[in-house]
Ligand SMILES: Nc1nc2c(ncn2[C@@H]2O[C@H](COP(=O)(O)OP(=O)(O)OP(=O)(O)O)[C@@H](O)[C@H]2O)c(=O)[nH]1
């Protein structure tokens with residue numbers, strides 16, 4: 001009988017110098033969903049340290065194509081900058097484009113939003129729940145990087161809960177409210193009202 005393949009596997013690591021500093025990139029695979037994910041690490045820590053991390057969900061339009069429909073690109077830059085400023089930290093870059101529905105479905109959802117729906121209504125109109133992301137691979141990533149305690153950069157309580165449920169101690173949360181513009185204020189308001197994101201009310205006025 002063939003040995004059963006683990007769902008999550010570490011693949012390899014390499015140097016990754018960036019605009020902000022010299023990171024390492026670590027590759028992981030989710031064999032069940034056939035998805036490749038990466039973690040970027042910077043600096044060194046002891047296993048009991050609280051390490052600054054961000055779980056960043058892929059957003060091709062925001063991360064790579066400079067879109068201001070969302071806050072993703074600005075958050076990605078700020079997270080890397082914060083990590084380098086702290087002297088250590090990790091960015092888990094998860095390939096969960098469109099909150100898990102994929103790039104082309106996100107573009108379908110954008111079209112519906114251009115016609116008046118909000119981000120949640122558009123997902124539901126397409127037959128998806130509002131957010132179908134799975135954070136399972138984070139446990140292997142953090143174990144591999146020797147991290148048990150984190151300071152999590154996020155406004156999304158679901159990410160903290162997912163980590164807590166897998167045995168990671170979320171010792172602290174750091175809000176990350178960069179990239180709010182007139183192009184995305186309504187989108188962010190909907191995230192706050194319908195998806196539970198924690199944004200300061202004055203930023204949304
Ligand atoms: N389905 C869908 N996905 C979107 C839309 N806009 C952005 N996304 C995706 O949403 C994900 C980012 O999620 P957000 O809800 O912006 O933020 P978050 O990751 O939950 O929370 P933070 O940690 O606070 O940034 C990325 O995968 C984007 O591709 C949209 O209108 N519809």
Ligand SMILES: [Zn+2]
Nearest residue numbers: 059062070072
């Ligand atoms: Zn985005």
